[in-house]
Amino acid sequence: MAVNITTDLRVVRNIGIMAHIDAGKTTTTERILFYTGITYKIGEVHDGGATMDWMEQEQERGITITSAATTCWWKDHQINIIDTPGHVDFTAEVERSLRVLDGAVAVFDGVAGVEPQTMTVWRQANKYSVPRMCFVNKLDRTGADFFRCVDMMVERLNSTPLVLQLPIGAESDFLGVVDLVGMRALTWRGETTMGEDYEIEEIPAELAEQAAEYREKFLETLSEADDEIMVKYLDGEDFTVEELEAAIRRATLADKVNPVLCGTAFKNKGVQPLLDAVVKYLPSPIDVEGITGHAVNDEDKPVVRKPSDDEPFSGLAYKIAADPHLGKLTYVRVYSGKLEAGATVTNSVNGRKERIGKVYQMHANKREEIASVGAGQIVAVMGLKDTKTGHTLCDPQNQVVLESMTFPAPVIEVA
Ligand code: GDP
Numbered sequence: 001m002a003v004n005i006t007t008d009l010r011v012v013r014n015i016g017i018m019a020h021i022d023a024g025k026t027t028t029t030e031r032i033l034f035y036t037g038i039t040y041k042i043g044e045v046h047d048g049g050a051t052m053d054w055m056e057q058e059q060e061r062g063i064t065i066t067s068a069a070t071t072c073w074w075k076d077h078q079i080n081i082i083d084t085p086g087h088v089d090f091t092a093e094v095e096r097s098l099r100v101l102d103g104a105v106a107v108f109d110g111v112a113g114v115e116p117q118t119m120t121v122w123r124q125a126n127k128y129s130v131p132r133m134c135f136v137n138k139l140d141r142t143g144a145d146f147f148r149c150v151d152m153m154v155e156r157l158n159s160t161p162l163v164l165q166l167p168i169g170a171e172s173d174f175l176g177v178v179d180l181v182g183m184r185a186l187t188w189r190g191e192t193t194m195g196e197d198y199e200i201e202e203i204p205a206e207l208a209e210q211a212a213e214y215r216e217k218f219l220e221t222l223s224e225a226d227d228e229i230m231v232k233y234l235d236g237e238d239f240t241v242e243e244l245e246a247a248i249r250r251a252t253l254a255d256k257v258n259p260v261l262c263g264t265a266f267k268n269k270g271v272q273p274l275l276d277a278v279v280k281y282l283p284s285p286i287d288v289e290g291i292t293g294h295a296v297n298d299e300d301k302p303v304v305r306k307p308s309d310d311e312p313f314s315g316l317a318y319k320i321a322a323d324p325h326l327g328k329l330t331y332v333r334v335y336s337g338k339l340e341a342g343a344t345v346t347n348s349v350n351g352r353k354e355r356i357g358k359v360y361q362m363h364a365n366k367r368e369e370i371a372s373v374g375a376g377q378i379v380a381v382m383g384l385k386d387t388k389t390g391h392t393l394c395d396p397q398n399q400v401v402l403e404s405m406t407f408p409a410p411v412i413e414v415a
Contacts, residue, residue, distance in 0.1 A: 033364040071378075086095065113156075114156040139171075225254070314394045320388065
């Protein structure tokens with residue numbers, strides 16, 4: 001049965017995961033879906049094996065990773081993972097996915113560091129000021145070097161990494177991370193299994209000095225990005241974890257810093273803290289001020305649509321995919337108003353009327369038919385005939401074009 005989805009926008013995170021090929025985007029996404037699958041099943045009898053089974057099934061059906069948007073839940077937050085193509089040849093597709101997401105996680109190979117495809121996507125994300133976090137993956141690999149990777153983020157991406165974690169141990173002895181916000185250690189000892197949670201421990205004595213040094217660097221970088229922290233920092237006052245987390249969020253949303261975390265997705269270390277950070281530091285749809293499109297037939301007349309259910313409906317079709325079970329699906333980000341199954345909307349780019357067929361929210365292990373969704377959501381729509389990627393769907397009485405005909409703007413190469 002179709003349900004109405006009206007979620008408090010503050011708990012929604014529309015995120016993309018970007019990476020150079022082989023850095024571990026697929027593995028990280030799979031782990032995220034695994035761990036969020038566990039929380040999704042709260043209250044049910046659950047064992048890791050059963051969850052693994054559905055993951056395997058879904059992989060066979062090609063839904064888990066290839067879906068253009070996958071919705072999952074983590075600690076009362078709805079995370080919509082938007083597929084961000086890794087291949088640089090698809091510039092328009094990458095840019096379009098960067099427009100429909102509100103925040104991103106860049107995954108790095110701890111051995112290779114910052115690689116060319118990441119540099120390209122990073123520059124594209126700069127253009128839209130997409131708030132970004134970094135996850136230095138593969139720290140279990142021989143030759144992995146967290147600190148070199150952080151240096152490369154400065155040199156190659158010209159970013160401001162805000163290091164929130166330090167690795168404990170290296171390569172096959174990689175044990176966990178020092179959490180520089182809470183000044184504690186999160187460890188996974190020995191061989192880890194899927195679903196295993198970390199232990200909270202004291203920072204190991206041999207890392208105490210390094211942790212103190214990096215805590216100071218963390219506070220310095222944060223205070224340069226945030227006035228409230230600066231004032232207290234200069235007065236030599238202490239901070240609570242809540243104060244620091246709020247400041248990290250403000251600085252990330254303002255695109256002034258990029259929080260950096262680390263781990264090994266493959267060995268299931270670091271993914272739960274990464275999910276916590278996504279919820280804490282990346283924006284919700286209402287942290288974004290609304291989208292500016294233009295009037296139909298007049299590119300120079302801006303029209304702003306706010307992320308509210310009370311505004312007229314507007315949405316951007318950003319991807320068309322062939323689903324093995326449902327046929328043609330058009331993925332739409334709703335920017336304002338409500339998208340309702342059965343409603344008639346206007347495609348403001350080609351001037352045609354379209355009838356919205358069934359509407360689905362896509363999960364890793366199921367799809368949910370919904371009657372209507374509000375602003376800020378990302379759904380798959382069946383039944384659209386003349387809508388292509390980049391087209392706007394809107395209320396026939398209140399039309400707007402969200403994506404200009406000249407999209408994408410040229411990428412400016414930075415020397
Ligand atoms: P993608 O191309 O970015 O999606 O990368 P994948 O997730 O497919 O990973 C590429 C390869 O690296 C695969 O063989 C993974 O098993 C492996 N891999 C991913 N994460 C890790 C990790 O944390 N440690 C190690 N040692 N290997 C990893």
